[in-house]
Structure formats: structure tokens, C-alpha cells
Amino acid sequence: MELRHLRYFVAVAEEGHFGRAAERLHIVQPALSMQIKALEEELGGPLFVRTSRMVTLTAAGSALLIEARRTLEQAERARATVTKSLRGDLGSVRIGFAGNAVFSGQLTADLHRFHRAHPTAQLEVVEVPPQAQVESLLAGRIDVAYCPDHGGGLISPALNVAQIGEWPLLAAMATDHPLTSRVHIGLSDIAAEPLIVYSADESNDMLNVLRAEFGREPVIAHRASNTLSVVALAAAGLGVALVPASLADIAMPGITYRHVMHPELSARLVRISRRDETTGAVLAYLALADTPPNESAWEED
Structure with a gap:
């Protein structure tokens, strides 16, 4: 029958x-x-x-x-x-992110577009330290990761990596730091300063540039697992941090930013996903995120 x-x-x-x-x-x-x-x-x-x-x-x-x-x-x-x-209207997308994904607007823009196109799909968003994002993807705990590109061979062949943003680095320091008297500073100006860095920065491009510039190992005063912790330590006067320029758009008490004059210093943001992904909602999310956004998308709401 x-x-x-x-x-x-x-x-x-x-x-x-x-x-x-x-x-x-x-x-x-x-x-x-x-x-x-x-x-x-x-x-x-x-x-x-x-x-x-x-x-x-x-x-x-x-x-x-x-x-x-x-x-x-x-x-x-x-x-x-x-x-x-199959269309992506059912199921969920679990997203892990690091701080600059939010501060830069990349994550919120992608979430906004996906929710508008697939309002019945579920979105789960959780902050995951950069050094744990690859493991979480491979273990199936998250489906998409927004992660700083720290270099050092963090990415598995089982994953797709797409660079989605790049920003110059700013020096973040307490408002009463002596270097705030300058509009621009060079790396030589912070060579003697204690630095606050991300925990994932053991072998990243930024530290390699600093090593080459200083001719020695930088003085690492503190390591922090996320952007807010880095900025909080800098605002408290515990050192100078090099952070993405996108943070300057966020008003935070006690912190001042200065441009760093160096052509090789930048912060890159990547979006990572599994190569063998089959979940319709996740595939729909990635397809939208990879599509150039409509500039009027926000104004239509």
C-alpha cells in the first residue's frame, strides 16, 4: 500500500x-x-x-x-x-564566542540576521575561552565559534576557518598612566611596561612581534581569559594591554586607549565550524553568516 x-x-x-x-x-x-x-x-x-x-x-x-x-x-x-x-527552521545552533566577537558587532549582526530568517530555530550563545573553543567544537558541545586568530596551529583539519574581521591594536591603560599624554605611541614606548595579555597568547602573532621588536621576552604582568578581564586589569593600573580597536567604541570607566604605531600589529577574528556539519539549522546559520549583509537590514526593523 x-x-x-x-x-x-x-x-x-x-x-x-x-x-x-x-x-x-x-x-x-x-x-x-x-x-x-x-x-x-x-x-x-x-x-x-x-x-x-x-x-x-x-x-x-x-x-x-x-x-x-x-x-x-x-x-x-x-x-x-x-x-x-533541512531549511534551518528547526533545531538549535550553539555558539561559543570570545569578547571581541561582541564588541566588534560581528556576532550580534550574524545572530540578528539568522533570527530574522529562521525565527523558530533556537540560538544558544555562551562565552567560551579562545583556547577551549576548538576542543568544544570537536567534542560537539558547540556548533560555531567566534575566536581570535592567535596563530600557533590551533586549528584542526576537521574544522573550517573563515576570517571575518581585522582591526588595528590599541594600547589600553589606566586614565592616569603617563603614556596617556600622547596621541600615538610606538612599541618602544611600552617595551618597559608590564603587559596584560590573553591566556591564549602563548605563541600568537602579537607576542612574536613584541619579541622581535624588544629583542627579548616581553614583561608579562598578568594573563586573563577574556577581554573584559584584560580591560579591567588595565583600568586598575596593573599594566598595559594591546586590544582590538573595536573596544574603543565601548564606554568603560577608568580606561584610556591610544593608537599603537606598528604595521604588523592587528587583531583578527575568525569563525570556526565543523567540516562535516549536517544539521540544517547550523548550515543555514553559516550560509547566512557567509553572505554579504544587506546594509539596510538593521533599519528595516
Whole structure:
């Protein structure tokens, strides 16, 4: 018994006439009659009482009509559910992020676009330290990661990496720090300063540049796991931090930013996902995130 047989049967039962049912189904009447006859033979008895003007259901036909409608409704629900899942309207996207993903606006813009396009999908957002994001992706705890590109071979071949932003670095320091008297500073100006760095910075590009510039290891005063901690320590006067320029747009008490004059210093943000991803919602999220945004998307709300 196939679903099309049940659709043909329901159409004849509801129309009470083979000709009208055939028109409704967009098939010729002889073909419809043959399909109903084959269904009756398969089930072992007549489903209709046929007259010259109309057809009526037998007792067996009435019993089948109830079950056929249920089966067709369930089949349609299954089809709709699978279609929604493949389209990204069902399921969830679990996103891990580091601080600059928020401060730069990249994460919020991607979340906004996805929610507008797929409002019934679930979004789970959690801050994950950069050094833990790759492991969390590979372990299946998150689906997408927004991570600083610290270099040092952090990325697995099982993952896709897309650079989504790059900003110059600023020196962040307490408002009463002597270097705040200058509009621009060079790396030589902070060579003797205790530095506050991210915990993930053991082998990143920034420290390599500082080592080359200073001719020695930088003085690391503190390591912090996230951007807010780095800025809080700098604002408290515990050292100077090199942070993405996107942070300057966020008003924070006690902190001052100064441009650092060096062409090789920048902060890069990458979006990481699994290469073998099959979840519809995650694939839809990544597809939207990789599409150039409509500049008027925010104004439309």
C-alpha cells in the first residue's frame, strides 16, 4: 500500500464520484479506477459500492477512510518537519564566542540576521575561552565559534576557518598612566611596561612581534581569559594591554586607549565550524553568516 493509493481512495470517498475525483487528482478516470481496484485486491475486499451515478463506502471503506486520513496527515507532518529541519527552521545552533566577537558587532549582526530568517530555530550563545573553543567544537558541545586568530596551529583539519574581521591594536591603560599624554605611541614606548595579555597568547602573532621588536621576552604582568578581564586589569593600573580597536567604541570607566604605531600589529577574528556539519539549522546559520549583509537590514526593523 502506497501513500498515493490512500490519496486516490480519500479523493473518491470525499467526492463520491470517480470522474470528479479524477479531475481533482489530475489523472484520467480509467487510471484511477485501476488504482482503486488494485487497492481493493490488496486489502482483500470492496471499499466502495458502485452505482451508475455515485459510489458509497462499504463498512470496510469507512474504516479505511479514518486510518487513511490519519496516515496522510502524519505523512504531511513528517514531510513538513523534515523540510523545516533541512531549511534551518528547526533545531538549535550553539555558539561559543570570545569578547571581541561582541564588541566588534560581528556576532550580534550574524545572530540578528539568522533570527530574522529562521525565527523558530533556537540560538544558544555562551562565552567560551579562545583556547577551549576548538576542543568544544570537536567534542560537539558547540556548533560555531567566534575566536581570535592567535596563530600557533590551533586549528584542526576537521574544522573550517573563515576570517571575518581585522582591526588595528590599541594600547589600553589606566586614565592616569603617563603614556596617556600622547596621541600615538610606538612599541618602544611600552617595551618597559608590564603587559596584560590573553591566556591564549602563548605563541600568537602579537607576542612574536613584541619579541622581535624588544629583542627579548616581553614583561608579562598578568594573563586573563577574556577581554573584559584584560580591560579591567588595565583600568586598575596593573599594566598595559594591546586590544582590538573595536573596544574603543565601548564606554568603560577608568580606561584610556591610544593608537599603537606598528604595521604588523592587528587583531583578527575568525569563525570556526565543523567540516562535516549536517544539521540544517547550523548550515543555514553559516550560509547566512557567509553572505554579504544587506546594509539596510538593521533599519528595516
